[in-house]
Amino acid sequence: MEILIKNGYVYDPMNNIKGDVMDIAIKDGKIVEPSEIDLQRAKVIDAKGKVVMPGGIDIHAHVAGPKVNSGRIMMLNDHYRSFMKLVPGRRRSGTGKYTPSTYITGYRYARMGWTTVIEPASPPLKTRHTHEELNDIPIVDKACLILMDSNRIILNYLDNKDYEGCKEFILWLLEAVKGYGVKLVDPGTAVLWSWGRGYGLDVDDPVEPYSLTPRDIVEGLCRVNLELGLPHPLHVHCNKLGIPGNCETTLKTMDAVSRLSSDKVILHITHVQFNAYLGGNWYDLGTGSEKIAKYVNTHKHVSLDMGQIDFGTATTMTADAPFEYALFHMARWKWLGTDVEAEAAAGIVPYKYRRRNFVNALQWCIGLEIALLVEDPWRVMITTDHPNGAPFTRYPKIMTLLMSKRFREEVMKKLNRRALRKAILPSIDREYDLYEIAVMTRAAPAKLLGLERTKGHLGIGADADVAIYDINPKELDPSRDYEKYLKAFKRAEYTIKSGEIVVMKGEVVNEVYGKTFYVKAKTKLEEEIYGEVEKFFREWYTVELQNYIIAEHELRNPQPIYVGGA
Amino acid sequence: MTSIEVTLVTGRSLAQGIALEKGKLSEDYLKNVAVVELDENDLRRLGISEGDTVKVKTKFGEVVVKAIKSREPHPGIAFIPMGPWASLVVDPSTEGSGMPTLKGIHAEISPTKEPVMNPVEILRRVYNLTKKIPPMDPAEVVVVKEETKRIEKHVTCAFCGSLCDDLEVVISGGRIIDVRKACALGRSKILHAHENRILSAYIRKNGELVKADLKEAIRHAAKILVNADYPLLYGWSSTSVEAIKLGLELAEILGGAFDNTSVICHGPSIQALQEVGLVTCTLGQVKNYADLIIYWGCNPLHAHPRHLARYTVLSRGVYVKSRKERKFVVVDVRQTSTARAADLFIKVRPNEDYELLSALRMIIKGFDIEASEVAGVPIEKIYELADMMMSAKFGVIFYGLGLTMTKGKSRNIEEVIKLVQELNEWTKFVLIPMRGHYNVTGANQVCAWTTGYPYSIDFRRGYPRHIPGLTSAPDLLANGDVDAVLIVASDPVAHFPNEAVRHMLKIPLITIDPKWSLTATVSDVVIPSAIVGLECEGTAYRMDAVPIRLRKLIEPPPGVLSDEEILRMLLDEVKKLKGIGGS
Numbered sequence A: 001m002e003i004l005i006k007n008g009y010v011y012d013p014m015n016n017i018k019g020d021v022m023d024i025a026i027k028d029g030k031i032v033e034p035s036e037i038d039l040q041r042a043k044v045i046d047a048k049g050k051v052v053m054p055g056g057i058d059i060h061a062h063v064a065g066p067k068v069n070s071g072r073i074m075m076l077n078d079h080y081r082s083f084m085k086l087v088p089g090r091r092r093s094g095t096g097k098y099t100p101s102t103y104i105t106g107y108r109y110a111r112m113g114w115t116t117v118i119e120p121a122s123p124p125l126k127t128r129h130t131h132e133e134l135n136d137i138p139i140v141d142k143a144c145l146i147l148m149d150s151n152r153i154i155l156n157y158l159d160n161k162d163y164e165g166c167k168e169f170i171l172w173l174l175e176a177v178k179g180y181g182v183k184l185v186d187p188g189t190a191v192l193w194s195w196g197r198g199y200g201l202d203v204d205d206p207v208e209p210y211s212l213t214p215r216d217i218v219e220g221l222c223r224v225n226l227e228l229g230l231p232h233p234l235h236v237h238c239n240k241l242g243i244p245g246n247c248e249t250t251l252k253t254m255d256a257v258s259r260l261s262s263d264k265v266i267l268h269i270t271h272v273q274f275n276a277y278l279g280g281n282w283y284d285l286g287t288g289s290e291k292i293a294k295y296v297n298t299h300k301h302v303s304l305d306m307g308q309i310d311f312g313t314a315t316t317m318t319a320d321a322p323f324e325y326a327l328f329h330m331a332r333w334k335w336l337g338t339d340v341e342a343e344a345a346a347g348i349v350p351y352k353y354r355r356r357n358f359v360n361a362l363q364w365c366i367g368l369e370i371a372l373l374v375e376d377p378w379r380v381m382i383t384t385d386h387p388n389g390a391p392f393t394r395y396p397k398i399m400t401l402l403m404s405k406r407f408r409e410e411v412m413k414k415l416n417r418r419a420l421r422k423a424i425l426p427s428i429d430r431e432y433d434l435y436e437i438a439v440m441t442r443a444a445p446a447k448l449l450g451l452e453r454t455k456g457h458l459g460i461g462a463d464a465d466v467a468i469y470d471i472n473p474k475e476l477d478p479s480r481d482y483e484k485y486l487k488a489f490k491r492a493e494y495t496i497k498s499g500e501i502v503v504m505k506g507e508v509v510n511e512v513y514g515k516t517f518y519v520k521a522k523t524k525l526e527e528e529i530y531g532e533v534e535k536f537f538r539e540w541y542t543v544e545l546q547n548y549i550i551a552e553h554e555l556r557n558p559q560p561i562y563v564g565g566a
Numbered sequence B: 001m002t003s004i005e006v007t008l009v010t011g012r013s014l015a016q017g018i019a020l021e022k023g024k025l026s027e028d029y030l031k032n033v034a035v036v037e038l039d040e041n042d043l044r045r046l047g048i049s050e051g052d053t054v055k056v057k058t059k060f061g062e063v064v065v066k067a068i069k070s071r072e073p074h075p076g077i078a079f080i081p082m083g084p085w086a087s088l089v090v091d092p093s094t095e096g097s098g099m100p101t102l103k104g105i106h107a108e109i110s111p112t113k114e115p116v117m118n119p120v121e122i123l124r125r126v127y128n129l130t131k132k133i134p135p136m137d138p139a140e141v142v143v144v145k146e147e148t149k150r151i152e153k154h155v156t157c158a159f160c161g162s163l164c165d166d167l168e169v170v171i172s173g174g175r176i177i178d179v180r181k182a183c184a185l186g187r188s189k190i191l192h193a194h195e196n197r198i199l200s201a202y203i204r205k206n207g208e209l210v211k212a213d214l215k216e217a218i219r220h221a222a223k224i225l226v227n228a229d230y231p232l233l234y235g236w237s238s239t240s241v242e243a244i245k246l247g248l249e250l251a252e253i254l255g256g257a258f259d260n261t262s263v264i265c266h267g268p269s270i271q272a273l274q275e276v277g278l279v280t281c282t283l284g285q286v287k288n289y290a291d292l293i294i295y296w297g298c299n300p301l302h303a304h305p306r307h308l309a310r311y312t313v314l315s316r317g318v319y320v321k322s323r324k325e326r327k328f329v330v331v332d333v334r335q336t337s338t339a340r341a342a343d344l345f346i347k348v349r350p351n352e353d354y355e356l357l358s359a360l361r362m363i364i365k366g367f368d369i370e371a372s373e374v375a376g377v378p379i380e381k382i383y384e385l386a387d388m389m390m391s392a393k394f395g396v397i398f399y400g401l402g403l404t405m406t407k408g409k410s411r412n413i414e415e416v417i418k419l420v421q422e423l424n425e426w427t428k429f430v431l432i433p434m435r436g437h438y439n440v441t442g443a444n445q446v447c448a449w450t451t452g453y454p455y456s457i458d459f460r461r462g463y464p465r466h467i468p469g470l471t472s473a474p475d476l477l478a479n480g481d482v483d484a485v486l487i488v489a490s491d492p493v494a495h496f497p498n499e500a501v502r503h504m505l506k507i508p509l510i511t512i513d514p515k516w517s518l519t520a521t522v523s524d525v526v527i528p529s530a531i532v533g534l535e536c537e538g539t540a541y542r543m544d545a546v547p548i549r550l551r552k553l554i555e556p557p558p559g560v561l562s563d564e565e566i567l568r569m570l571l572d573e574v575k576k577l578k579g580i581g582g583s
C-alpha cells in the first residue's frame, strides 16, 4: 500500500521538525521520499490543519502475562462494565477497562495513535504465557522486559562477583525466554518474600541469605546491562515503592550507578511518582518531586517515567509482592499473590483513588510535578504504570494536563485542600508544547528502547507508524482549548501501522499484527556455563531446562535484535 | 430386603483413569468404573459380598453397579468413580453456580439381582437413544519399519494438571514402545495412544454414522453450527491453548456459548477468586521451602500420582530437603491412600468442610471455640492443626474437588482462601488448587485473556458475557437453551448429569476427539484428531499456571489432523457460510 499524507503539521523531534507543513510518504510499510510514490495508486490523506506525529510508544504498561491475566480473572466487575463488540471481519470483541482483554488492548492503543507497547514485568518461567498474550494483541509492536532482581542464578553470580558469568547467563536468559530487557522490581524483595518477609526493604539492607544488598543488585546489573550493550538501559522499580519517605531510596538508587556513566542514560526509573514521597507516615506525606527533578536535571545517566495516577478504580499489580500485601490491609477487599520459583513474586490488589483523599490527591500532584520540573522532555515519559495508577487510555488526559495550566487548575478545584497546600503543582506555570509532547511519547521512548533507527520518527526508512490528530495547532491554543486537544488525542483521526491504515476517525478499520522484539545473542552460550545452569535448574526448578526455552516459532512475528559477540 | 443409607461421593480413581485410555466401551472400563466402593462393614450390613450387584438410589435417579470393598475403612460413605454410572445419580442442580453437586449426596443402597448395564445399554434404556452406534475402528495396525530405536527426553505428560515434563519415551518404527518415569496414568495414556482411535471422519445419515471425507464432515459441521440459533462449544481442557483460541473465535462468530470443563471441576475456585483473591505460588516454591503440606479434599496418589514425589512431601528442595523435614496432613471425608501416608489425618464429616475451615479461622484469629467437636473433628485435633499451620515456616494447602463439589461450593473456597490470607499474618502460607485435566488451567487462562472471563462465556450479544448458572454448559443443556453442540476433547455424555445428557441427545452433536468416547458414538458428525503432546505440539498450563510446551513425537494416523488444523478449517468454512471475509 502507498499512502501520501499531505500538508499536515508534522512533529518529528528526532528529525528536528517542529510543526512544519510537510508531506509524509509511505510505501511498503516504510517512510519514503514523496517522489517514490505513484500518485495514481496511492491513497492520499489530506492532513491540512491537522497534526501528524510518529505512532506513540508506551515504555511501561502491564498489558500481558500471568499477573495481568490473574487481574482480569479477579476483576470481574471491571469486565461487566466495559466491552467492545465484534465487528465481523474487522475486529474481535472483548471486555475490561483497567484489565482489558488482549484484542481490545490493541484496538484502544491504536485508537489513541499508539503503535508500540512494552510489557515491563515478566517472570522468566511464565514468559511463554506473556508471549501468548502478546501474540494476541493486535496492531501494536511489542516486547517484554524480564524480571531479574530476585533470580537466584543471577544473585549467585553477583554474590560471587562473577560478572562475566552473569553477563553470559543474562544474555542466554533473554534469548531463551525471548525477552527484550532487564527489569528489577523492588530489588531483592522476592527472595525475602519466600519467607513472608521483605516489606520496606531499603537500598542498603541485606538480602539474605546472599551477602548482597539491593544497591549491589542495581549496581551489578546496571554494569552487566551496560557491558552487554543491551538496547534498553536497566529498568528499575525502586525499593520501598509506595512507602512515605521513599524519595531518599530513589535518590540513592539513582546515585548508586552514577559513576558508570556521565552522559548517556543507563538507568530508567519507572513510575517514579510512586517512589517520590517525603514524610515518615501517610499523614505527613510530602512531595519529593523537587528533589527527584533536581537530581535528574543535574545527572544525565537517568531517565524517568511518570506513573501518573488518575481518579477512579484501579487495579494495582506489581512484582512487589510485600507491597501488595500491605496495600491489601489498607484496601481490605481482595488480594492475589503469586510466587514464581527461583525468580519472582507478584501481587494484585484493587484500589480506588479518590479526589478528596489527602494521599491520593497528593499522589496526583506529585506525578505531574515531576514531569513539569524535569527540564529535559527526552528523559521523562508519560505512563500511568497501567493499570496501577490509571488505565493507559488516560494518556490523552495526561498529555493535555501537561499542556494546560488551566486544565490542571480545573481539576485541582475538586481536590483535597490539605494535599494542595503540601503540593508544588499549584505554583508551577510550565506548559508543554506539542513538540515536547511528541518527544515524551514518541522520540524519547524510541531512543530509550534503542529502537530509534526505525521507531519514534518519520524520517526516510522509518517504520510507517503514524498518528494523525484532528487538531489545528495554529488556531487552537492548548492552554485554553485543552478540551479540544483532549478530544483529538483520545481518538486519532488516522492511525497507520507499518503502512496500513488501522484507524480512521477514531475507529478501528483493519486488524494487523505487529512484531515482538527480543534480544538474541550473536554467540552461543558456552558449554561450561550451560552445564552450570542445568545443575542449578535441577536444584531450584520443577521444569526441565529444555522445556523452559521458548522457541522462536511460538511468537507470532518474532523480531530479533542482535546483541553481544566479539 | 435390607438397605442402608450412605453419603455418596463421586470422583476420579486410579483404575478409572487407566481404563479410560482403553475406551469407554471396553471391558476394563466397565469393570473398573461401574462399581461402588463400600466399607467392609457396610457390605456386611447389606448381607452381600464383594462382586455382588447393588442398586444405588438418590433423589435424582438410580443405577445398578457392582459393590467392591474399599481399601481403607470409610463406613457410611459410598464412592463411585466418575463416569456414566455416577452421572445417573448425582445432583444436576447447580444452584446458579454452573456446578452440579457431585459429592456428598444422600443415597440409599440395596442388594439387587438386576444386572449392571453397559454404557450403550444406559444410552438405550435410560436415555431412550435411537441413534445407531457404530462399530469401533479396530486398533491401528502399524507396520513396524526397520528403524533404530530413538529415545525422546524431557517429554511432557499430557494427562493431569501436574504436567510432569521429565518423561522419556522410546520410539521405534514410528510408534511408542515404552515410557519411562511416567506414573500409571501417564503410562496408560501414552502406551495406549493408538488404541480406540477414530480413524476417519463420520457423518450420521439416516440414523447411522457412516465414514465421510474430512472436508465433507467439516462442511456438514459448519452448516449445523451456522444454522443453529444458539450453539454451545464445550470441552477444551485436553487440547492445546492454540486450539482453544480458535474455538473462542468460532463461538464469537457464531454468537454462541463457550465453556470449558472447569465448570464442573474448579469453577467454584474461580468464583471464589473473583470474590476475595488468592495467595498462591508455583510448585517449585513448595518443593524448595514448604515444611507443612496439607492436602484437603483430594487424593493425589490416585489423581496426580507423581505430585508428592516431584513437588511436595517426598521431593528434594533447596531449603527443605526431605520427607523428614516436612509435616504432611490430609483432610478428607474418607481415609484415602494419600491419607494413610500422612502424619496427621483429619476426617471431616461430608459437607462440613466450611465449618471446619471457619473453626480454623477463629482459632487463628485468637477466638476460643467452646464446642467439643466441629464437623466431626474433636476440637483438640483442630487446635493441633491450627498450631501446625501457625508454626510452619512455609505452609501450603492443596485442595481438590472435595471442596469445590460439595455443599457450599465456592463458599468453601472463599473460606479456605481467607484462611490462607490470614495465616500470612503469622507466617508464609499459600494455596494451590489440584487441577485435573492437563490443560484445564490453560483453558481458563486463554479464555480470560481473550474475553476477560475464564469460563462459561456467552457471545450472543456480540461481546463476551459470563453468568455462571445461566451461561454455564450444565445449565444451558439442562435448561434446553442450546440447539447444537460442538464437543472438543471431552465426553460430557459420560460425565454430565442426567438432564443435561438427555437434551444433548436431542440436538445435533459434533465431536472432535482422537478417541471414541460415548459422546462421539452418539454424535452426528465425528472428526478424528491428533493427540497433543504426542502427535502434534501446543502449549498447556500446569495447575500452578506454569506454561509448558507439548511436543510432537510421532506422526498421527494417516489423514488425521490436529485440533488446531481442524478448527481452522471449520472456522474458515463458517466464515464462508456467513459471508465474512478478511483474515
Ligand SMILES: [Zn+2]
Residues within 6 Å of the ligand: A060, A062, A120, A121, A270, A271, A318, A385, A388
Ligand atoms: Zn509497572
